[in-house]
Amino acid sequence: MTTNKAELEIIKQLFQNLNADDKKLFLKSIKEKEQINEKLNFTRNLTNCPHCHSKHLKKNGTKNGKQRYICLDCHKTFANTNNTIFYGVKKDLSVWQKYIHCMVEKYSLRKTAEICGISLPTAFAWRHKILDTLQKMMNEVKLDGIVEADETFMTISFKGNHKNFKLPRLAKQRGSANTKRGLSKELVCIPCVINLNRKSIAKISNLGKPNLVALQKVLNGKIQKDSVFVTDSLRGYLKLSNDMELNHIRIPRNKHSNGSFNIQMINSYHSILKAMLIYTFKGVSTKYLNNYLVYHNFVNFAKEIRSDKEQILFKHITSANCISKSINVANRPAVPLLVA
Numbered sequence: 001m002t003t004n005k006a007e008l009e010i011i012k013q014l015f016q017n018l019n020a021d022d023k024k025l026f027l028k029s030i031k032e033k034e035q036i037n038e039k040l041n042f043t044r045n046l047t048n049c050p051h052c053h054s055k056h057l058k059k060n061g062t063k064n065g066k067q068r069y070i071c072l073d074c075h076k077t078f079a080n081t082n083n084t085i086f087y088g089v090k091k092d093l094s095v096w097q098k099y100i101h102c103m104v105e106k107y108s109l110r111k112t113a114e115i116c117g118i119s120l121p122t123a124f125a126w127r128h129k130i131l132d133t134l135q136k137m138m139n140e141v142k143l144d145g146i147v148e149a150d151e152t153f154m155t156i157s158f159k160g161n162h163k164n165f166k167l168p169r170l171a172k173q174r175g176s177a178n179t180k181r182g183l184s185k186e187l188v189c190i191p192c193v194i195n196l197n198r199k200s201i202a203k204i205s206n207l208g209k210p211n212l213v214a215l216q217k218v219l220n221g222k223i224q225k226d227s228v229f230v231t232d233s234l235r236g237y238l239k240l241s242n243d244m245e246l247n248h249i250r251i252p253r254n255k256h257s258n259g260s261f262n263i264q265m266i267n268s269y270h271s272i273l274k275a276m277l278i279y280t281f282k283g284v285s286t287k288y289l290n291n292y293l294v295y296h297n298f299v300n301f302a303k304e305i306r307s308d309k310e311q312i313l314f315k316h317i318t319s320a321n322c323i324s325k326s327i328n329v330a331n332r333p334a335v336p337l338l339v340a
């Protein structure tokens with residue numbers, strides 16, 4: 001008997017010993033695994049050139065099990081993993097699955113690298129490739145119902161930037177928590193909105209206190225008409241609320257609530273965000289802060305249970321068009337502002 005046959009025999013015997021429910025569970029898990037593997041085989045057929053979008057393609061042999069194509073117009077060759085997160089990556093999909101588990105558990109890069117058997121730089125690159133695609137998914141989010149809004153501030157951090165990198169201003173070791181007092185231009189402003197359904201939006205807008213344009217850049221079109229919009233007395237929210245046709249509830253200055261409305265949930269949203277950035281990840285570079293904001297929105301705040309989040313994220317990265325290759329993950333502005 002060959003090893004394979006012997007193994008198969010053992011599995012068969014073990015299977016017979018299972019009770020009916022466990023048999024069903026086992027078969028279900030096998031089936032799910034197969035479906036995932038199918039997706040990971042990149043059997044997708046390309047119809048357009050990823051470089052010039054021409055439809056004149058010809059198959060051009062295979063490499064590492066992946067179909068390659070040549071474009072008859074621009075003459076470039078490419079695999080069918082082009083424009084996916086897996087482009088140029090030889091690791092098995094099961095490694096990505098493990099990686100996503102580590103992400104949802106918020107493990108450090110070091111621990112993640114160990115568990116997945118990948119290098120630290122790879123662990124770093126994958127984190128931001130995945131978060132870049134998550135960013136695209138979160139861009140589609142729209143809030144309704146009771147929506148709480150408030151901005152938060154983080155110290156600019158150049159952590160982890162390359163040694164040759166010229167600091168635009170004094171480097172800070174860590175992105176630390178800051179209160180609204182002392183609103184210097186050393187702070188990035190992050191307008192945030194959340195709703196009772198645990199959907200959320202947060203993005204760096206500007207330095208220091210936000211004006212109307214900064215709030216608009218992050219929030220315009222992101223809240224459904226007629227939602228209840230609960231904010232503090234910052235002026236910008238008034239106009240924003242009118243423009244988006246929301247029911248505005250303003251909490252007066254030095255008050256914590258207006259009737260039964262308050263912004264307690266968004267305050268805790270800010271606390272959990274800062275705890276993750278400062279204690280879990282030991283401070284993050286402002287360059288990558290927008291990615292950590294969607295990380296927080298998805299992992300800490302969204303209402304799905306962890307195992308569902310793993311599935312959602314895995315499904316998303318295997319289907320999303322992802323053009324950020326490891327080589328340019330670091331190639332983004334040190335302080336990404338929507339409003340200068």
Ligand SMILES: [Zn+2]
Nearest residue numbers: 049052071074
């Ligand atoms: Zn082409």
